[in-house]
Amino acid sequence: GAVVSQHPSRVICKSGTSVKIECRSLDFQATTMFWYRQFPKKSLMLMATSNEGSKATYEQGVEKDKFLINHASLTLSTLTVTSAHPEDSSFYICSALQGARTDTQYFGPGTRLTVL
Amino acid sequence: GQQLNQSPQSMFIQEGEDVSMNCTSSSIFNTWLWYKQDPGEGPVLLIALYKAGELTSNGRLTAQFGITRKDSFLNISASIPSDVGIYFCAGLRAGTSYGKLTFGQGTILTVHP
Numbered sequence: 001g002a003v004v005s006q007h008p009s010r011v012i013c014k015s016g017t018s019v020k021i022e023c024r025s026l027d028f029q030a031t032t033m034f035w036y037r038q039f040p041k042k043s044l045m046l047m048a049t050s051n052e053g054s055k056a057t058y059e060q061g062v063e064k065d066k067f068l069i070n071h072a073s074l075t076l077s078t079l080t081v082t083s084a085h086p087e088d089s090s091f092y093i094c095s096a097l098q099g100a101r102t103d104t105q106y107f108g109p110g111t112r113l114t115v116l
Numbered sequence: 117g118q119q120l121n122q123s124p125q126s127m128f129i130q131e132g133e134d135v136s137m138n139c140t141s142s143s144i145f146n147t148w149l150w151y152k153q154d155p156g157e158g159p160v161l162l163i164a165l166y167k168a169g170e171l172t173s174n175g176r177l178t179a180q181f182g183i184t185r186k187d188s189f190l191n192i193s194a195s196i197p198s199d200v201g202i203y204f205c206a207g208l209r210a211g212t213s214y215g216k217l218t219f220g221q222g223t224i225l226t227v228h229p
Contacts, residue, residue: 006158032215043204043219044159093158102215103147103166103208107158 003027004096006108013084014116020080021111023094029074030096034105035067038091050077084115122205122220129195130228137223138189139205147208148181148188149217154201162203163190185210195227 003026013019023033031052036044048069049057056069066088068080077096081088091112095105122139129135139148147166151159163174165181165188172179179190188207192199205220212218 004158034215034217041202041222041224043221046216049214049216091156095158097215104149104161104164105206105215105217106161107151110156110158112156 002098002106004030004094004106004108006094006111008111009109010112010114012114012116015085016083018080018082019084019113020078021092021094021113023077023079023096023108025075025096025098025106028096028098030077030098031074032097032102033071033077034095035069035077035079036093036095038093038110040091044093047079052077081113084113086115089113089115120205120207120218120220122223124223125221126224126226128226128228131195131197133195135192135195135199135225136189137203137205138187139207139220140187141207141209141218142186144185144210145188145207145218146185146210148179149206149208150177150179150188150190151204151206152201153204153222159204192225195225197227197229200225200227 005024007022033050035047047062050069050071052071058064071077093110095107120139150162153159163179168185169183170181176193202222206217
């Protein structure tokens with residue numbers, strides 16, 4: 001149980017375009033999901049907390065107009081990188097809290113974004 | 117920023133050796149989690165610890181929640197080549213927002229056959 005999927009696993013786009021990344025909890029409902037960004041051989045950096053049915057909470061320094069988050073159902077959160085630039089190239093990972101538990105996060109496999 | 121000090125940053129060991137890594141903090145944590153991340157993949161949960169003093173095993177892995185609630189360690193016994201990867205500790209700090217984890221910097225493990 002507690003499987004989280006992400007789609008796509010890899011995406012290459014041109015500078016100025018927008019990219020949508022999906023995060024799904026496959027066998028459980030997730031009221032809360034998190035979006036992280038990770039640079040090579042570095043730790044995970046929390047970008048935002050995604051709550052079903054309400055606005056996402058962004059960490060300090062993360063542009064909410066650039067990284068749009070929508071948590072439309074209990075099993076799906078999306079991250080849209082708008083007007084992407086090469087500096088947005090990174091590994092984006094989502095995670096989900098399982099049910100009512102607040103103490104254990106399950107991670108998706110990540111999405112490698114490359115902006116040319 | 118990071119509030120968990122994870123050490124060592126990297127380890128190079130021979131197959132069969134035991135491995136130990138730890139995380140410390142000046143803050144109190146309610147939960148400690150240990151994850152392993154393979155290249156190009158998301159972190160996979162190895163062990164979760166929910167109570168001070170708790171000692172939990174998962175196969176060759178053993179982790180403990182420090183009695184002061186400010187530290188945790190992970191041991192891997194009889195390492196094998198597939199243990200290679202980055203290990204992260206993560207904690208749920210007392211008084212933080214709903215489910216928000218604090219991560220260690222990671223320990224890069226290399227196992228030589």
